[in-house]
Amino acid sequence: MHEDDYDMIYKVVLIGDSGVGKSNLVSRYIKNEFTTNTKTTVGVEFGAKKFEMGDTKIKAQIWDTAGQERYKSITSCYYKGAKGGIIVYDITKKETFENVDKWLQEFKKNADLDACFILIGNKCDLIQERAISTEEGIKKAESHSKNI
Secondary structure, eight states: OOTTOOSEEEEEEEEOSTTSSHHHHHHHHHHOOOOTTOOOOOSEEEEEEEEEETTEEEEEEEEEEOOSGGGHHHHGGGGTTOSEEEEEEETTOHHHHHTHHHHHHHHHHHSOTTOEEEEEEEOTTOGGGOOSOHHHHHHHHHHHHTTO
């Protein structure tokens, strides 16, 4: 596909606490790369990937937001126009899971009314350090799916 060759464009924002692995998720999806020493995101970083679904050419704009509280006023404006949100928590850190409700509330307040979201429990390779069970993650996702 040529750079300007697409039928639809979708804006998706990644949100969650600092250090949960948002930047690595974007890097893995867009470039198929993984880095163990990723630097903290300052403000927002942007990536894009084009793909086809049937005969439709789609461009996904992926906005990787900083998870630190001090950037909240900056990053929340990037939710405007988002059709999707990816809320990420670290399965080894209970606090990041407890903050999912806050992130989801922020997303719903600032994104498009018809925006959808998914919840991702990241760092599943660290099984021995798991603090959040799969069942807890599913329960949290199900509880929020009823509130849309």
